[in-house]
Amino acid sequence: MKPVNYVKFTFLSRSINESFARGAIAAFAAQLDPTVEQLADIKTAVSEAVTNCIVHAYPADVGQIQITAAVYENERLVITITDKGVGIADVEAARQPMFTTGGAERAGLGFAVMESFMDNVKVRSKLGKGTRVTLIKQLHMREHTSRPLFCAA
Amino acid sequence: MKPVNYVKFTFLSRSINESFARGAIAAFAAQLDPTVEQLADIKTAVSEAVTNCIVHAYPADVGQIQITAAVYENERLVITITDKGVGIADVEAARQPMFTTGGAERAGLGFAVMESFMDNVKVRSKLGKGTRVTLIKQLHMREHTSRPLFCAA
Amino acid sequence: MVVTLGPREEFIQNNLGLVHSCATRFRGRGIEYDDLFSAGCMGLVKAYDGFDETRGLCFSTYAVPVILGEIKKLFRDGGTLKVSRSIKELSLKINAVREVLSKQYGQEPTVSQIAERLEVSVEQVVQAINAAMPTLSLTPISDDEQGREFDIPIESHEEELADKLALREVLQELAPDDRQLILLRFFKNQTQSQTARIMNTTQVQISRRERKILLQLRNKLIT
Amino acid sequence: MADVKIERKDSVMCAYVSGEIDHHSAAEIRETIDRALIAKDINLLTMDFGGVTFMDSSGVGLILGRYKLLSALGGRLVIQGTPPSVNRMLKLAGITKIIEFKGETADETC
Numbered sequence: 001m002k003p004v005n006y007v008k009f010t011f012l013s014r015s016i017n018e019s020f021a022r023g024a025i026a027a028f029a030a031q032l033d034p035t036v037e038q039l040a041d042i043k044t045a046v047s048e049a050v051t052n053c054i055v056h057a058y059p060a061d062v063g064q065i066q067i068t069a070a071v072y073e074n075e076r077l078v079i080t081i082t083d084k085g086v087g088i089a090d091v092e093a094a095r096q097p098m099f100t101t102g103g104a105e106r107a108g109l110g111f112a113v114m115e116s117f118m119d120n121v122k123v124r125s126k127l128g129k130g131t132r133v134t135l136i137k138q139l140h141m142r143e144h145t146s147r148p149l150f151c152a153a
Numbered sequence: 154m155k156p157v158n159y160v161k162f163t164f165l166s167r168s169i170n171e172s173f174a175r176g177a178i179a180a181f182a183a184q185l186d187p188t189v190e191q192l193a194d195i196k197t198a199v200s201e202a203v204t205n206c207i208v209h210a211y212p213a214d215v216g217q218i219q220i221t222a223a224v225y226e227n228e229r230l231v232i233t234i235t236d237k238g239v240g241i242a243d244v245e246a247a248r249q250p251m252f253t254t255g256g257a258e259r260a261g262l263g264f265a266v267m268e269s270f271m272d273n274v275k276v277r278s279k280l281g282k283g284t285r286v287t288l289i290k291q292l293h294m295r296e297h298t299s300r301p302l303f304c305a306a
Numbered sequence: 307m308v309v310t311l312g313p314r315e316e317f318i319q320n321n322l323g324l325v326h327s328c329a330t331r332f333r334g335r336g337i338e339y340d341d342l343f344s345a346g347c348m349g350l351v352k353a354y355d356g357f358d359e360t361r362g363l364c365f366s367t368y369a370v371p372v373i374l375g376e377i378k379k380l381f382r383d384g385g386t387l388k389v390s391r392s393i394k395e396l397s398l399k400i401n402a403v404r405e406v407l408s409k410q411y412g413q414e415p416t417v418s419q420i421a422e423r424l425e426v427s428v429e430q431v432v433q434a435i436n437a438a439m440p441t442l443s444l445t446p447i448s449d450d451e452q453g454r455e456f457d458i459p460i461e462s463h464e465e466e467l468a469d470k471l472a473l474r475e476v477l478q479e480l481a482p483d484d485r486q487l488i489l490l491r492f493f494k495n496q497t498q499s500q501t502a503r504i505m506n507t508t509q510v511q512i513s514r515r516e517r518k519i520l521l522q523l524r525n526k527l528i529t
Numbered sequence: 530m531a532d533v534k535i536e537r538k539d540s541v542m543c544a545y546v547s548g549e550i551d552h553h554s555a556a557e558i559r560e561t562i563d564r565a566l567i568a569k570d571i572n573l574l575t576m577d578f579g580g581v582t583f584m585d586s587s588g589v590g591l592i593l594g595r596y597k598l599l600s601a602l603g604g605r606l607v608i609q610g611t612p613p614s615v616n617r618m619l620k621l622a623g624i625t626k627i628i629e630f631k632g633e634t635a636d637e638t639c
């Protein structure tokens with residue numbers, strides 16, 4: 001299915017860009033008219049995925065992070081976060097709550113948070129090649145005064 | 154000179170994305186801790202440039218718009234807005250206040266607004282190829298309690 | 307070429323449209339349109355008076371920057387206000403309105419409903435919402451603070467102790483192998499592979515087992 | 530972004546955290562707290578989250594890290610003032626039963 005609208009952005013794996021990524025995604029998701037809580041969930045999940053790229057994918061250097069966000073007709077929001085970093089040896093293990101390779105300051109909760117705040121989380125990774133995390137959220141399952149979402153440009 | 158930090162994003166020339174572009178730029182510029190006025194100026198200028206792509210560059214169809222934003226060491230913010238649309242025949246004429254090819258709906262003030270809100274505006278265009286607008290703003294010329302902007306990731 | 311503007315009064319009357327076009331660009335920045343327009347008119351008058359007809363310049367080329375500049379001055383007062391501060395203020399308002407609207411509609415308001423009530427743009431609302439704004443529970447808030455869904459009750463020392471004991475107890479309930487796994491992984495900070503080596507099994511086995519135990523532990527602790 | 534204010538009285542220390550806690554800001558908060566912790570003999574640290582507007586799992590790491598450090602130093606960590614969404618994160622982390630909580634409002638110990 002083709003998205004109704006999408007955006008793609010690329011930035012450096014600097015920790016200062018964590019808040020940029022959250023803000024940009026929020027600005028995009030706004031077109032779906034989410035509730036405050038839905039928006040908070042999306043921002044938190046994106047923050048987790050971006051932080052993982054910064055901390056784990058490029059542990060020693062600064063690399064590129066790419067985010068795409070797409071809106072589909074049924075108000076489904078699909079976000080991907082991609083890095084070309086070290087990759088994950090065992091994705092299943094990495095997704096376990098409390099699994100971390102990050103030492104004492106990390107809780108190993110990133111994936112658990114993404115899973116609990118989004119409707120679906122997919123992870124594809126290849127050692128030495130990089131990782132792509134796909135976050136999916138279905139907005140407005142509830143009834144909702146419908147209004148046209150997109151106007152002609 | 155190499156930028157300290159930068160971001161690049163691509164999106165469709167739909168009017169709904171004007172607010173995304175403003176929001177994303179605001180999220181990026183936030184790292185320079187601008188004043189309310191400076192941020193409003195930046196957002197307005199970006200909005201003008203993006204609207205021009207939507208209205209003039211791709212008058213009949215939906216095309217791609219690319220924005221880059223870069224921060225340089227002296228707190229200079231450089232933003233480019235690029236389209237692959239129809240291009241501008243005479244850039245100098247187009248930049249004149251009240252020049253418009255947009256009919257009664259448009260005031261022909263977009264470039265004047267960009268110029269008055271930013272420190273420097275450059276326009277490069279080629280008919281049939283597209284247009285790139287470069288917006289430059291110098292933040293915090295005044296004294297300013299300096300704090301480290303970037304920490305190692 | 308000499309450009310003649312004609313009589314002042316009449317010329318200004320005829321060019322108010324230009325002022326409107328300029329003033330519109332500043333809408334939604336928190337200053338009333340009438341004030342924007344008045345400042346713009348000042349700019350137009352200044353431009354008329356300052357325009358040098360002999361320089362062959364188009365009037366609008368000269369006037370537009372003057373008008374825009376005059377309107378911009380209105381915003382200078384707030385010029386030192388940091389975005390971070392203003393966002394904080396708006397987010398407090400959003401919080402309050404969110405609560406009111408939730409009660410009114412019986413469900414969480416969307417960002418556009420909040421924006422409408424506050425008479426600001428959706429964009430501003432989105433910017434001001436920080437991800438961890440208090441999540442509202444839709445159950446009516448009683449005077450009793452403990453009634454709120456996400457509140458963690460103030461724990462007495464006895465309860466704390468009980469909790470710690472609970473954790474220990476839950477751990478005690480585990481089979482010896484499982485207990486060793488948890489101790490190695492989370493109290494001795496061993497990796498899955500290291501744990502696997504110590505326990506004479508494979509990392510995959512540890513990984514699977516661990517997930518099961520953690521779920522089990524969590525369920526016991528949370529309920 | 531985030532800010533942390535430290536208050537100290539004898540062996541008791543309080544850290545008031547506000548703003549957005551992500552991996553970027555957690556690093557600064559951690560350094561500020563640890564520097565103050567190590568400089569003096571502290572046996573009770575209270576972290577106040579009253580002003581926190583965003584927190585991802587980096588905040589959980591921040592708390593766990595201080596918890597471990599204090600345990601090693603023979604001290605105690607107390608968390609207070611956590612807004613509901615921070616609680617949600619802590620609950621998800623399953624650490625609400627391990628870490629000491631004091632209610633929503635600040636206490637006179639600091």
Ligand SMILES: Nc1ncnc2c1ncn2[C@@H]1O[C@H](COP(=O)(O)OP(=O)(O)OP(=O)(O)O)[C@@H](O)[C@H]1O
Nearest residue numbers: 052056057094100101102106107108109110111586
């Ligand atoms: N983009 C990535 N590139 C390489 N490894 C990753 C990436 N994302 C996650 N990982 C691996 O998966 C593990 C689990 O990630 P997760 O986000 O759940 O926890 P964490 O980052 O270690 O801790 P926390 O997120 O709580 O701070 C990481 O420790 C790391 O080993």
Ligand SMILES: Nc1ncnc2c1ncn2[C@@H]1O[C@H](COP(=O)(O)OP(=O)(O)OP(=O)(O)O)[C@@H](O)[C@H]1O
Nearest residue numbers: 205209210247253254255259260261262263264284
């Ligand atoms: N990206 C672009 N591609 C093609 N033509 C452009 C582009 N940007 C501007 N132009 C041309 O330059 C003219 C002047 O642009 P400007 O933004 O100043 O005014 P406007 O868009 O016509 O009106 P307003 O911005 O006041 O609504 C336009 O009318 C159009 O002919």
Ligand SMILES: [Mg+2]
Nearest residue numbers: 048051052110
């Ligand atoms: Mg993580």
Ligand SMILES: [Mg+2]
Nearest residue numbers: 201204205263
């Ligand atoms: Mg224009």
